[in-house]
Amino acid sequence: MNKVNQTYLRFPLARRIEHWVMMLSFVTLGLTGLPQKFSASNLSTSVMSTLGGIEVLRTIHHTAAIVMMLGSVWHLLVMGYSVFVLRDKMSMLPTLQDAKDGIQALLYNIGFVKSYPQMGRYTFEEKMEYWAFVWGTVVMVMTGFLMWNPITATQYLPGQFVPAAKAAHGAEAVLAVLAIIIWHMYGVHIKRLNKAMFNGMQTEAEMLHEHPLELADMKAGIADRRPDATILRKRQMIYYPVAAILTITMLGGIYGFINNEQTALTTITPLTETQIFVQQTPQP
């Protein structure tokens, strides 16, 4: 039964580390963000007092946000390398086939069609979650910027964008956290404990169930064909400087995001000075 024991590498270590970093920052953001949104609840206040108060909570939240932004920059660079240098198949891009797969899966579940769709490296469920995360991150970074830098933002935007950003940030957070709890938990932990993000591996049976098309490609030897050494070198010589410029630009953006504005955080309200003891002069 060699066939069943055969395993395939799904996520190399670097991708797993990336996942865990993003996961940790996501959890931290959720745990320090939701108590801010629902600050009236007892659970929130006990979380806050445990961590040392609202200002500490905000600092942790900001730090986790920076980690997530750095993680996103890293992801973009890795994707750039994959797309430009390795010319990998852009297997995460949503296609019409994904919609068809989704509908087929639903119809199969309720018994209207006989077979479950056969999918490649990423199923429609995984793509949905990935793009939901991308959308969520974009919304959170943009609305987060508005709240972190309200003075800069309102030089170009109407003032009410700031409370609107706060509303969207909180609502999107609720959506993101619940979506992860519902979709991600069910998809990779409950339905079947998927160990791909732990040891990186999938068994043949797992591959056959969930990614039969990718498995077929692997067996055919066309799954990840590497360009030959000279082409690889040539592309790297172009990509590395471009990536360096992109990195500097994006890191500069993050630096500006963090340090652009301080008045909202550091100003102490000036006290109104009043003479306390002023004796009344007797009226003549």
Place this chain on the structure above:
Amino acid sequence: MRQRIQIRPPRTWTVILLLGLGLFIFALAAFASPAQAAPAFQEKKPSNDFCLACHQEEGIDLTLGKESLPVTINPTKFGLSVHSEEGIACVDCHTNISEYPHPNVKVKNTRDFTLTFLDTCKDCHQEQYTKTHDSVHQIAFDEGNKNAAVCMDCHNPHTQTRLTGKTSNELTASARVEIPEICAKCHSGIYDQYKTSVHGNALTQENNTDVPTCIDCHGVHNIQNPTTVTFRNSTPFLCAKCHTDSKIMDKYGISTNVLNSYVSDFHGTTVKLFEEQFPGQPTNKPVCTDCHGVHNIGKVGDKQTGLALKENLLTKCQRCHPDATANFSDAWMSHYEPSPEHFPIVYYVNLFYKFFIPAVLGGMVLFILTDIYRRIINSLKKGAKHS
């Protein structure tokens, strides 16, 4: 600073019970010792009329060192005082005097003479007397400031009229009007600001007693230091005592949602959390008074100075955010609930997510339920096949 300044009126049954108890004790005492109905010393106690026979005369002074203290008592004014009404005798307070000539006064100035009566009020007004010991005035006094207010500075015992209703313990309207004038004796600078405020103006010009006097915010007798962090952090809840009370606010068409809208904003959320968790720790987020003023609180709708005008609000923002530009002040929703008229973008963002969140999550849950259903059916079928 959260202490009640108005004592609840005693319930009727308490009054009846106390009256009954009093009657019972009186009857018991009368029965037990009818001969001693009046204590012996009272026979020697000079009546008020006896004292006033001399003291109503105009222009009599007591010389204390270089100062002279008028000791004329106006019988009419004294007659209107609560002490006269309650039958308090002059000698009840002036305990060292029982005959003429009076004993010599040793102190050398009028202030020291007043201070010789420091503990006198305690005999009847124990509660108030004790409270004053926790006040800023007492602290100043203990630090050596002899001018710090003591009982008699606010309540002239010879003229003080009744401040609360005879049966209710609530302050009378006239007392409320009078209070700021009493504080003004030493705090006239603040009083001048207060008079121009929306509260002070209504009180002093219209005798409107819905507005707060000094003691509604600062307390009475145990007046606390209003410059502490604790006091500052509690400010929103202090203002909210009246400003969330629709019985008062409805008369003037003022929203009672001001605390909620403040607390749901970034600033208010922070202050509320500090107030609850670390009341003594400072936060740089503004409280009501930072925008609306302290003693000079103005009308929001005032055509010149009102905060409803964007430029005026912006100057408040700029106290903490000096770089803020014109649009910035709209980042604070001015106590409005977002609606299609006020802050529509916020309103529509909320509306969008109100449908978007359940739609996305509902879709996910539905799909998962069909998946679970299929798994159960499949495993049942498999089981059926095997058996």
